[in-house]
Amino acid sequence: MDLPPLSFHASLEEKWDEEEEPDEIETLMKVFPSVYHQYLDDFSKVKAEKLPPHHTCDNHIKLEGLSPPVGAIYCLSNNESEKLQEYISKDVNKG
Template sequence: MDLPPSSYHDSLEELWDEEEEAEEVKTVMKIVPSVYHQYLDVFSKVKAENLPPHHACDHYIELEGSLPPVGVIYSLSNHESDTLRAYVSENLGKGFIQQRSS
């Protein structure tokens, strides 16, 4: 007997992700005005945790000889600095950003 696609899960982790996303949608619906509910997927933290798949046309732009100036652009409070470090650390770990090699 085949199960309907909506109730079939490859793993327990997939089921947990789906439940987590359902809870997240409920929370976001409370915060986001109803006029924007058609765009709720934009607010999904679960979906934001994954990069889109690679395609044949993936590219990057290499700007030779143009390095950003070294130094602090503007001062940050301790809290802002800690938040920035946490963000950079988290996204380096996920592979969303890469450390500059030049």
């Protein structure tokens, strides 16, 4: 069984992508106690707008012969429907 190599980071700043704004890192470090700094990646706005990388253990559920029902699940007002479409479009564009 081949396992992916482990990687370790020397410092918190090295874990952040080049796209990250240094101000965001500094702000998060001030807001969260130092014991939680190892989890700051989980609060990154830039990373929150990206899909995680694919792994060898990605799950795929095949439901043969089944398809989702056609039609609205909930009754929405025009305003609610517009907001929902904006939200969906924004997230679809993220990937």
